[in-house]
Amino acid sequence: MNATYEARAYWESLLGGKYSLRGVGYQGLSASFNRLFYRSVAVAAAAALDRAGVGAPRRVLDVGSGTGYWIDFWQRRGAGEIIGLDLTQAAVEGLRERLPGIRFEQADVGAERLPGGLGELDAISAMSVLLHITDEERFRRAVANLGAALAPGGVLLLTEPVVVHRWWGRPFDESSNSKARPLGEWTDALAAAGLRLESLTPATCLLANTIDTRRPGTYRLAFRYWEALNMGVGPRERLGAVVGSTLYALDRVAMRLARTGPSTKIVVARRVS
Numbered sequence: 001m002n003a004t005y006e007a008r009a010y011w012e013s014l015l016g017g018k019y020s021l022r023g024v025g026y027q028g029l030s031a032s033f034n035r036l037f038y039r040s041v042a043v044a045a046a047a048a049l050d051r052a053g054v055g056a057p058r059r060v061l062d063v064g065s066g067t068g069y070w071i072d073f074w075q076r077r078g079a080g081e082i083i084g085l086d087l088t089q090a091a092v093e094g095l096r097e098r099l100p101g102i103r104f105e106q107a108d109v110g111a112e113r114l115p116g117g118l119g120e121l122d123a124i125s126a127m128s129v130l131l132h133i134t135d136e137e138r139f140r141r142a143v144a145n146l147g148a149a150l151a152p153g154g155v156l157l158l159t160e161p162v163v164v165h166r167w168w169g170r171p172f173d174e175s176s177n178s179k180a181r182p183l184g185e186w187t188d189a190l191a192a193a194g195l196r197l198e199s200l201t202p203a204t205c206l207l208a209n210t211i212d213t214r215r216p217g218t219y220r221l222a223f224r225y226w227e228a229l230n231m232g233v234g235p236r237e238r239l240g241a242v243v244g245s246t247l248y249a250l251d252r253v254a255m256r257l258a259r260t261g262p263s264t265k266i267v268v269a270r271r272v273s
């Protein structure tokens with residue numbers, strides 16, 4: 001039997017050993033491939049923020065900062081005050097060293113309350129983070145904490161494996177380090193936190209594993225594609241760059257055609273009460 005997922009120990013060991021995009025992204029794939037995956041998500045996130053009218057927020061919190069990819073994203077967007085938060089000492093120490101002018105807090109977003117001084121935010125990002133809170137009570141509390149930290153009208157930006165159709169993969173159990181939640185559970189949790197789902201769009205179609213499909217056959221096909229990519233490319237940097245760039249170009253086309261997409265999604269929700 002596999003060991004029960006212990007979030008803190010899991011992320012400390014991952015980030016302590018591999019403090020790079022491979023640690024927070026796809027560990028079996030090269031850094032070059034992961035960079036292209038992140039680029040695709042960043043393009044989709046920027047477009048979703050533009051549509052929501054979020055330019056350069058005055059005050060923004062990035063939850064589950066990891067190696068700080070989304071802190072850099074907010075800096076490039078010209079955000080005013082940026083604050084980062086992560087469960088792990090490894091992430092927070094690494095980020096404080098790299099970005100000494102930015103406040104980083106070590107905290108669990110699903111705890112009873114967030115550290116002081118984190119209210120009245122114009123925007124919060126939590127990119128590939130909430131799926132890793134597998135306990136339902138903690139998950140709901142995390143969403144409630146984020147809702148409460150936003151100013152009215154403030155925007156929550158997420159990358160999450162929201163299941164729009166159906167999840168055909170391995171059933172969730174205690175050893176799972178992530179949980180793909182159906183859209184209905186998301187809208188409930190957001191509404192309970194005073195947030196309204198504003199948009200749900202694909203983060204990428206081809207550069208990440210498949211989350212949900214209408215039919216099991218499509219899921220099996222997509223699963224084989226991802227398996228072949230992991231086996232064929234794996235950690236090889238040059239091959240990862242060539243294959244990743246080709247898939248990135250194809251992904252631009254697929255993204256124009258997809259509505260919700262088969263893979264991870266960009267969620268934009270706004271605080272309404």
Ligand SMILES: C[S@@+](CC[C@H](N)C(=O)[O-])C[C@H]1O[C@@H](n2cnc3c(N)ncnc32)[C@H](O)[C@@H]1O
Binds near residue numbers: 011068107132
């Ligand atoms: C998959 S990584 C994503 C990191 C970063 N957001 C990115 O997209 O590169 C998940 C991050 O969330 C952090 N994390 C996991 N559970 C958390 C929690 N309950 N509270 C705060 N951070 C958490 C982990 O330590 C890790 O840095």
